[in-house]
Amino acid sequence: MSVxxxxxxxxxxxxxxxxxxxxxxxxxLRKLVAFNIMGSxxxxxFSALAKRGAAAGMAADPVPQALLITAIVVAFAATAVTxxxxxxxxxxxxxxSLANEPPAGD
Amino acid sequence: MTTLVSGVVxxxxxxxxxxxxxARDAFVAVAGFVVYGLLLSLLWVRLAGIDVALTEAxxxxxxxxxLLLGAVGRLRGTEAAAWSERSGAGTxxxxxxxxxxxxxxxxxxxxxxxxxAPTLAPQVAQNLPATGVGNPITGVLLAFRALDTLLEAIxxxxxxxxxxxxxxxxxxxxxxxxxxxxxxxxxxxxxxxxLPPIGIVIGLYLFWAGADHPGGKFQSATILAAMWMLVQMAxxxxxxxxxxRWVRAGIVVGPLVFVAxxxxxxxxxxxxLGYPEGLAKPMIVAxxxxxxxxxxxxxxxxxxxxxxxxxxxxxxxxxDPGPARSAGR
Numbered sequence: 190m191s192v193x194x195x196x197x198x199x200x201x202x203x204x205x206x207x208x209x210x211x212x213x214x215x216x217x218l219r220k221l222v223a224f225n226i227m228g229s230x231x232x233x234x235f236s237a238l239a240k241r242g243a244a245a246g247m248a249a250d251p252v253p254q255a256l257l258i259t260a261i262v263v264a265f266a267a268t269a270v271t272x273x274x275x276x277x278x279x280x281x282x283x284x285x286s287l288a289n290e291p292p293a294g295d
Numbered sequence: 296m297t298t299l300v301s302g303v304v305x306x307x308x309x310x311x312x313x314x315x316x317x318a319r320d321a322f323v324a325v326a327g328f329v330v331y332g333l334l335l336s337l338l339w340v341r342l343a344g345i346d347v348a349l350t351e352a353x354x355x356x357x358x359x360x361x362l363l364l365g366a367v368g369r370l371r372g373t374e375a376a377a378w379s380e381r382s383g384a385g386t387x388x389x390x391x392x393x394x395x396x397x398x399x400x401x402x403x404x405x406x407x408x409x410x411x412a413p414t415l416a417p418q419v420a421q422n423l424p425a426t427g428v429g430n431p432i433t434g435v436l437l438a439f440r441a442l443d444t445l446l447e448a449i450x451x452x453x454x455x456x457x458x459x460x461x462x463x464x465x466x467x468x469x470x471x472x473x474x475x476x477x478x479x480x481x482x483x484x485x486x487x488x489x490l491p492p493i494g495i496v497i498g499l500y501l502f503w504a505g506a507d508h509p510g511g512k513f514q515s516a517t518i519l520a521a522m523w524m525l526v527q528m529a530x531x532x533x534x535x536x537x538x539x540r541w542v543r544a545g546i547v548v549g550p551l552v553f554v555a556x557x558x559x560x561x562x563x564x565x566x567x568l569g570y571p572e573g574l575a576k577p578m579i580v581a582x583x584x585x586x587x588x589x590x591x592x593x594x595x596x597x598x599x600x601x602x603x604x605x606x607x608x609x610x611x612x613x614x615d616p617g618p619a620r621s622a623g624r
Contacts, residue, residue, distance in 0.1 A: 204397060208397055209390050209391060210316030236342045240343055254347050266451050273600050
């Protein structure tokens with residue numbers, strides 16, 4: 190099996206693991222970490238596709254690689270906004286719970 | 296041999312991801328995530344993405360890790376309550392099914408990828424000499440797909456505005472985060488005096504070398520921002536007030552110069568962000584130089600978070616109160 194296929198398959202599993210954590214973990218910070226793992230799975234998959242596109246003397250297709258750099262920076266910015274939202278939520282309500290209000294139910 | 300190493304890296308990644316997702320303690324999970332980020336950069340080296348690996352190690356592992364560790368410290372008290380709300384066996388079973396389903400669909404897609412793989416590498420190789428840049432990734436970021444990079448710079452500024460706007464009214468215009476204090480004779484303060492000169496040189500080298508070798512403004516900006524954070528955490532410097540005019544000017548200078556160069560291209564080369572013949576390299580350098588302060592400031596201030604300390608009374612404001620305001624006070 191080639192390196193890129195191996196890592197592409199690994200990436201599929203990472204997305205699954207991240208999705209499981211996103212659903213199951215109750216704490217918003219844990220959901221955020223799980224979501225980052227899910228995102229990194231997408232990045233790894235993208236990167237494997239870049240490696241498959243090696244041509245013209247380049248070890249990998251530089252276009253998806255450049256987009257990946259952009260994606261990693263944007264993911265950090267989104268994580269920072271989420272952390273700030275979370276800290277503000279705790280400051281104003283005193284809890285990090287995402288559960289529905291008792292009367293709201295569902 | 297190489298396949299063996301890659302296999303071990305892949306297995307370690309999966310194990311760390313599971314560890315991070317399943318760990319009961321949030322601190323353990325975040326520590327696992329930091330190691331996971333470092334291992335990811337190893338994976339990118341194996342996939343021939345040195346620039347991506349540098350970015351991942353600096354931002355994915357380093358900055359995101361620091362951000363999450365800081366958050367864990369402040370969320371300690373809410374963990375136990377959240378743990379009592381954890382999903383029941385039914386929800387977990389459905390989540391397992393859903394995750395396995397998504398993974399299966401992705402695996403089927405990976406196995407059905409077209410041969411030969413579509414690639415833009417020949418077009419990049421053919422047009423790269425026209426940009427005057429040697430590193431194809433820098434060429435893509437600042438010439439062929441410059442619009443993406445412009446939008447990214449704007450997204451970063453918007454994210455910072457978003458973080459700042461979460462400040463309670465009484466802290467608006469103040470300084471973000473806690474004021475760090477550390478033993479002035481301790482190891483941290485020592486490192487914060489010794490490391491920044493070296494870090495600044497390495498950061499600027501990565502910035503300049505990025506034109507022709509792996510590196511570039513993002514990796515460089517992260518290292519410079521990390522040096523600034525180190526100085527703050529050792530108590531040798533403080534985060535800036537967010538109403539500081541110089542800080543605000545530094546934050547918007549990158550996108551503004553980028554847009555100006557883009558408009559210049561529309562005028563001289565017939566397309567927004569087009570570069571006139573022979574002038575591509577100087578214009579790319581101008582954009583990079585303007586983006587560097589923006590990236591350093593935004594990355595560090597995103598890490599600092601929302602303003603949490605009230606602004607010190609400004610002498611100029613109290614000396615010259617508006618008539619309506621002075622009546623109110």
